[in-house]
Amino acid sequence: MSSPVPRETAIAVADVDHHYGAGEARKQALFGNRLDVRAGEIVIMTGPSGSGKTTLLTLIGTLRSVQAGSIRLFGTELAGLSPAEQVRMRRQIGFIFQAHNLLEALTARQNVKLALELSDTPPAEHDRRADAMLEAVGLGHRLHYKPRHLSVGQRQRVAIARALVNRPRIVLADEPTAALDQESGANVVALLRRLADDQGAAVMIVTHDNRILGVADRIVNMVDGRVVSDIRIRETMLICAILKQCDVFKEMSPSDLTDVAQKMAEERFPAGAAIIRQGESGEKFYVIAAGRAEVRRTAEGSAPAVAILGAGGFFGEVALLRDQPRNATVVALEPVVAYTLAKADFLGALRTHKSFEDQISAQLFHRG
Amino acid sequence: MRTPLAWYNSIEQPRRTAAAVGGMSFALLLIFMQAGFLGAARTNVAVIYLALDFDLVIHSRAYLTLPRSEPFDRLRLNQAAVVPGVARVTRFLTDSFGWRNAASGDSAGGFMLAVPADAPVFLDPEINRQLAAVRPTLTALVDRKSRPGYGPWRVGDKAVLNGQPTLIAGSYELGMGLLTEGSVIVSDETYERLQGPWHGRIANLGLVKVAPGADVAAVADALRAKLPQDVVVATRADIIRREQNYFINVKPVGIMFQVGMVVAFAAGAAILYQILASEMNNRLGEFATLKALGYPASAIYGIGIQQGLIYALLAYGPALLLAAGFYRVARELSGFPLHLDLGRAGFVLGLALVMCAIAAVLSLWKIRRADPASLF
Numbered sequence: 214m215s216s217p218v219p220r221e222t223a224i225a226v227a228d229v230d231h232h233y234g235a236g237e238a239r240k241q242a243l244f245g246n247r248l249d250v251r252a253g254e255i256v257i258m259t260g261p262s263g264s265g266k267t268t269l270l271t272l273i274g275t276l277r278s279v280q281a282g283s284i285r286l287f288g289t290e291l292a293g294l295s296p297a298e299q300v301r302m303r304r305q306i307g308f309i310f311q312a313h314n315l316l317e318a319l320t321a322r323q324n325v326k327l328a329l330e331l332s333d334t335p336p337a338e339h340d341r342r343a344d345a346m347l348e349a350v351g352l353g354h355r356l357h358y359k360p361r362h363l364s365v366g367q368r369q370r371v372a373i374a375r376a377l378v379n380r381p382r383i384v385l386a387d388e389p390t391a392a393l394d395q396e397s398g399a400n401v402v403a404l405l406r407r408l409a410d411d412q413g414a415a416v417m418i419v420t421h422d423n424r425i426l427g428v429a430d431r432i433v434n435m436v437d438g439r440v441v442s443d444i445r446i447r448e449t450m451l452i453c454a455i456l457k458q459c460d461v462f463k464e465m466s467p468s469d470l471t472d473v474a475q476k477m478a479e480e481r482f483p484a485g486a487a488i489i490r491q492g493e494s495g496e497k498f499y500v501i502a503a504g505r506a507e508v509r510r511t512a513e514g515s516a517p518a519v520a521i522l523g524a525g526g527f528f529g530e531v532a533l534l535r536d537q538p539r540n541a542t543v544v545a546l547e548p549v550v551a552y553t554l555a556k557a558d559f560l561g562a563l564r565t566h567k568s569f570e571d572q573i574s575a576q577l578f579h580r581g
Numbered sequence: 582m583r584t585p586l587a588w589y590n591s592i593e594q595p596r597r598t599a600a601a602v603g604g605m606s607f608a609l610l611l612i613f614m615q616a617g618f619l620g621a622a623r624t625n626v627a628v629i630y631l632a633l634d635f636d637l638v639i640h641s642r643a644y645l646t647l648p649r650s651e652p653f654d655r656l657r658l659n660q661a662a663v664v665p666g667v668a669r670v671t672r673f674l675t676d677s678f679g680w681r682n683a684a685s686g687d688s689a690g691g692f693m694l695a696v697p698a699d700a701p702v703f704l705d706p707e708i709n710r711q712l713a714a715v716r717p718t719l720t721a722l723v724d725r726k727s728r729p730g731y732g733p734w735r736v737g738d739k740a741v742l743n744g745q746p747t748l749i750a751g752s753y754e755l756g757m758g759l760l761t762e763g764s765v766i767v768s769d770e771t772y773e774r775l776q777g778p779w780h781g782r783i784a785n786l787g788l789v790k791v792a793p794g795a796d797v798a799a800v801a802d803a804l805r806a807k808l809p810q811d812v813v814v815a816t817r818a819d820i821i822r823r824e825q826n827y828f829i830n831v832k833p834v835g836i837m838f839q840v841g842m843v844v845a846f847a848a849g850a851a852i853l854y855q856i857l858a859s860e861m862n863n864r865l866g867e868f869a870t871l872k873a874l875g876y877p878a879s880a881i882y883g884i885g886i887q888q889g890l891i892y893a894l895l896a897y898g899p900a901l902l903l904a905a906g907f908y909r910v911a912r913e914l915s916g917f918p919l920h921l922d923l924g925r926a927g928f929v930l931g932l933a934l935v936m937c938a939i940a941a942v943l944s945l946w947k948i949r950r951a952d953p954a955s956l957f
Binding site for chain 1: 582583584586589590592593866867869870871872873874875876877878952953954956957
């Protein structure tokens with residue numbers, strides 16, 4: 214499992230409302246939605262039809278104008294863009310539609326070139342780039358086929374090649390695997406994963422296809438025009454793996470662990486920063502997802518390092534359990550990504566666990 | 582967009598394209614035929630003027646058109662002859678007459694043209710040469726392009742003109758086309774015998790030739806200053822234009838062809854619109870996809886316009902070839918002066934492009950409905 218690397222925010226949705234129709238027929242489709250997607254993240258959106266996920270996708274894709282609220286793509290505000298600016302914005306986005314939407318009169322290569330012709334790629338490169346992209350989706354032998362001579366799965370892969378050929382930093386996909394068999398679907402998903410990992414693309418996929426949930430960093434569920442849950446799957450699994458090592462949590466059931474993990478927030482610390490200080494009151498529990506930190510305990514004027522914590526390390530629970538000030542200082546030795554759990558959530562989680570008292574004593578005994 | 586998408590779209594559906602091109606070709610061919618007839622009529626109605634050699638013409642103020650030219654006092658011609666710059670004034674008489682073939686009994690109508698037998702005012706030297714032959718009274722030259730209604734006749738035969746036996750002293754080739762069935766040329770003396778003695782005092786036209794080096798417009802002004810208000814002086818170009826205007830724009834002959842052209846044009850535009858609109862309609866999803874890819878609306882309208890142009894140009898070629906063929910056939914069958922000149926070829930091409938523009942503008946409305954947001 215790859216460790217999280219700091220990435221900029223690719224898609225920032227804030228307070229977005231959307232209405233369809235006018236007058237009596239006016240109907241609200243989105244209600245004050247917030248959603249942030251980082252570069253390199255794959256977000257799967259689920260929800261019943263009519264839940265507003267498609268509307269949100271078309272707003273992010275600048276296929277509709279933002280009515281209320283703010284959507285930023287890599288810092289560029291979409292609200293208030295002129296139609297011409299919207300058109301330019303779309304060139305930065307790769308769209309994969311449920312229906313493949315290829316141009317019937319053009320061959321696979323020509324379809325992919327249509328997208329290339331909008332980029333700065335020198336025309337002499339177009340054929341080579343288009344062919345390489347089609348090769349990447351396994352269609353190197355179908356360059357000169359028109360859509361009607363391709364299978365449904367092949368057409369969808371041509372559409373994906375067209376969406377990805379300009380290496381977009383944002384990919385919006387609507388049921389990209391619905392028409393594909395298991396293997397083609399897995400290939401497409403692997404392709405999207407590679408685009409996210411290697412090029413830091415933010416990928417949003419609307420899907421009902423359970424087979425591809427595993428690729429997602431997050432799963433966002435929408436109901437009735439609202440984001441009702443935003444589960445950071447990969448992050449949660451990462452946190453659970455660390456919590457499993459921690460004595461306080463090791464007896465917990467997977468579902469309780471997941472609940473705890475989802476309450477944890479990501480925090481980042483530059484090298485040299487003090488994460489907690491000895492003597493302060495303890496408010497949070499920390500697990501380290503990436504980077505190394507040093508534990509120092511001040512005694513009689515000197516502060517010797519007593520331990521080095523790496524990825525998977527945790528600290529801060531003692532002060533919470535004993536309701537005492539911090540008994541040590543923890544300093545980041547290199548940039549550290551940590552997940553933190555607030556005191557109330559920490560204690561609440563332990564309290565729901567039946568061997569709570571035993572846990573506390575065991576923990577306190579070990580740490581002395 | 583470097584990919585010639587409009588072209589690929591056009592050849593992707595050969596049957597649809599063939600229907601569009603065939604329909605438009607037919608409409609363009611109709612336009613070619615109507616324009617050809619109109620052009621021929623234009624030449625035809627001025628055929629008599631076009632056969633005469635003159636710089637200026639004097640006609641009655643009440644003149645409407647040559648076949649219905651009110652006569653005026655021939656004294657005006659004497660007054661005109663002394664105006665400086667005038668080299669020659671020729672009295673010209675014309676009226677309809679009744680023809681009867683003495684041998685076969687066929688009878689028909691036609692125009693009788695009369696000039697003094699010693700005045701070579703025709704452009705065709707063949708006619709001028711034969712004028713001497715009609716010096717004797719009751720002799721005439723007969724138009725070889727007269728309709729079959731004139732019956733079989735030969736030079737030396739007798740024909741009955743307005744009830745009087747007349748010797749056919751020669752023949753010429755003029756052709757009255759749509760105007761009437763045929764024509765004869767006689768001397769002014771014969772004319773007075775056949776049409777009535779009172780014609781001795783009148784003229785229908787005075788054909789003026791100006792002296793070499795004289796300014797035609799200045800001579801026209803001098804004539805206008807000299808002559809009373811009952812006659813009008815017109816240049817050769819003016820009188821021909823007036824004659825054409827009368828037939829093309831006032832009489833139903835020209836209007837008929839013009840309406841025919843407008844109908845063919847509208848039909849062509851409608852066919853093109855139908856095909857183009859259904860093409861655009863079928864491709865709305867594709868156009869929406871292009872918008873989603875980041876193509877501006879103008880690029881997508883461009884595809885529609887190009888496709889209209891492709892249809893129009895593909896239709897023009899066959900129409901041009903067919904028109905050339907049909908012109909030839911019509912010319913040989915009717916003797917009507919149908920010719921395919923560059924001007925008319927260009928005119929019809931222009932109409933084809935206008936047709937394409939109209940159809941494109943109408944059908945492009947559909948492209949506005951291509952909504953990329955509907956693709957998700």
